[in-house]
Amino acid sequence: MYYSLNHNAPKSTFEHAVRKGLAPDKGLYFPEKISPLNPDFFNQIDDLSAAEIAFEAISQFIGNEIPTTELKRIIQETLNFDFPVVAIEESISTLELFHGPTMAFKDVGARFMARCLGYFNAQNNKEITVLVATSGDTGGAVANGFLGVKGVNVVILYPSGKVSQVQEKQLTTLGQNITALEVDGTFDDCQDMVKKAFLDDELTAQIDLTSANSINVARWLPQMFYFMLAYKQLKSLKKSIVFSVPSGNFGNICAGMVAQQLGFPFEHFIASNNANDVVTRYLATEQYSPKRSIQTISNAMDVGNPSNFVRIQALYNNDFDRLKSNLSGYRFSDENTAQAIDSIYKTSGYIADPHGAVGYLGCKAYLKHNPNTHTVFLETAHPTKFLDVVQPIIPKPIALPPQIQQVMSRPKQAIFIENYNAFKTHLLHS
Numbered sequence: 001m002y003y004s005l006n007h008n009a010p011k012s013t014f015e016h017a018v019r020k021g022l023a024p025d026k027g028l029y030f031p032e033k034i035s036p037l038n039p040d041f042f043n044q045i046d047d048l049s050a051a052e053i054a055f056e057a058i059s060q061f062i063g064n065e066i067p068t069t070e071l072k073r074i075i076q077e078t079l080n081f082d083f084p085v086v087a088i089e090e091s092i093s094t095l096e097l098f099h100g101p102t103m104a105f106k107d108v109g110a111r112f113m114a115r116c117l118g119y120f121n122a123q124n125n126k127e128i129t130v131l132v133a134t135s136g137d138t139g140g141a142v143a144n145g146f147l148g149v150k151g152v153n154v155v156i157l158y159p160s161g162k163v164s165q166v167q168e169k170q171l172t173t174l175g176q177n178i179t180a181l182e183v184d185g186t187f188d189d190c191q192d193m194v195k196k197a198f199l200d201d202e203l204t205a206q207i208d209l210t211s212a213n214s215i216n217v218a219r220w221l222p223q224m225f226y227f228m229l230a231y232k233q234l235k236s237l238k239k240s241i242v243f244s245v246p247s248g249n250f251g252n253i254c255a256g257m258v259a260q261q262l263g264f265p266f267e268h269f270i271a272s273n274n275a276n277d278v279v280t281r282y283l284a285t286e287q288y289s290p291k292r293s294i295q296t297i298s299n300a301m302d303v304g305n306p307s308n309f310v311r312i313q314a315l316y317n318n319d320f321d322r323l324k325s326n327l328s329g330y331r332f333s334d335e336n337t338a339q340a341i342d343s344i345y346k347t348s349g350y351i352a353d354p355h356g357a358v359g360y361l362g363c364k365a366y367l368k369h370n371p372n373t374h375t376v377f378l379e380t381a382h383p384t385k386f387l388d389v390v391q392p393i394i395p396k397p398i399a400l401p402p403q404i405q406q407v408m409s410r411p412k413q414a415i416f417i418e419n420y421n422a423f424k425t426h427l428l429h430s
């Protein structure tokens with residue numbers, strides 16, 4: 001069962017938590033218990049496939065709500081691409097999470113959540129509408145993951161003129177059960193409209209709404225697979241493993257910490273931040289003071305008040321010292337980030353995206369004081385998703401991968417929305 005981190009709502013099944021997103025007291029859902037995996041699992045891990053590892057890890061969070069054969073199928077379909085670890089420097093590797101259909105790490109969570117909802121919907125005929133506000137990557141991953149899922153309508157709100165061309169194509173060209181709303185405003189305006197819709201009684205009386213951001217347990221938890229699959233590839237090094245995670249809403253790093261509590265022997269985590277450094281400041285001062293988000297070149301991490309921070313606190317029973325002994329935070333400017341893209345290319349020939357570059361800098365900073373560890377930064381998106389930043393730094397043309405080429409030739413379909421009333425009218429009459 002799941003409980004609300006606001007502690008003022010009934011306990012919830014997995015299905016209910018997935019369907020609702022947030023608890024009725026507006027708290028995030030959190031598993032009541034996290035039980036370490038059997039030591040045999042770790043002894044056998046070399047012989048297990050990615051899907052087998054993922055199944056062992058996630059089944060306790062789903063219980064008997066999805067039958068084993070169905071859950072195995074869902075995992076198989078979710079993980080149908082690779083998660084390679086690539087060596088960069090002697091003590092630094094990168095874990096590439098961009099080999100999925102939209103070339104950002106959010107593909108795994110979106111595909112898993114979509115298939116869970118699809119399974120639950122096969123049992124009844126209730127339609128559900130998934131609302132997502134996106135600053136870029138989430139929209140495409142959710143659109144792609146949910147395409148064609150029975151009984152699920154997806155409505156994506158994105159800020160007009162403020163997402164990259166590739167991102168806009170990824171979220172506006174699919175059709176079927178996916179609708180893109182181009183909002184006359186900023187990402188914050190999109191997010192406000194979504195929040196307002198969840199609180200709108202007239203709307204929620206007529207339509208079942210849920211969210212597909214990392215507040216949803218079915219999007220958040222499968223992210224732990226990445227860390228496990230990296231461990232399998234790195235364990236023969238026989239060194240302690242430290243992950244540097246470029247963080248925005250802190251869902252990804254928090255899932256890595258769940259993997260650690262399941263028994264994976266990770267040494268430490270690094271939260272690598274851009275100018276949006278609320279957690280880095282918290283680790284230095286023990287004061288949590290959210291701020292409005294600041295725009296940077298690693299824009300998927302432009303989050304002023306990370307929604308999963310409360311989950312991290314819950315994982316450590318609100319014990320600041322315990323958290324601090326397992327997590328370091330560093331902040332890097334846009335200038336540092338651009339320089340890192342350049343120096344990674346010059347020293348290793350590797351082309352990093354701006355988010356990965358922030359992660360790389362986190363590894364460098366940590367290694368200064370902990371030279372005997374092996375650090376891994378998560379490469380959370382393919383560099384061509386941020387071509388306007390990366391291409392001017394890299395002295396050769398960067399080719400568009402086939403997934404991106406394909407989508408660029410399709411026509412954009414979006415409905416222009418000026419304000420909340422237009423959004424609500426659209427939801428009620430479509």
Ligand SMILES: *Cc1c(COP(=O)(O)O)cnc(C)c1O
Nearest residue numbers: 137248249250251252300380381
């Ligand atoms: C979403 C995203 C992040 C941040 O992940 P969180 O789980 O929100 O911390 C980092 N990089 C990229 C490319 C992303 O799309």
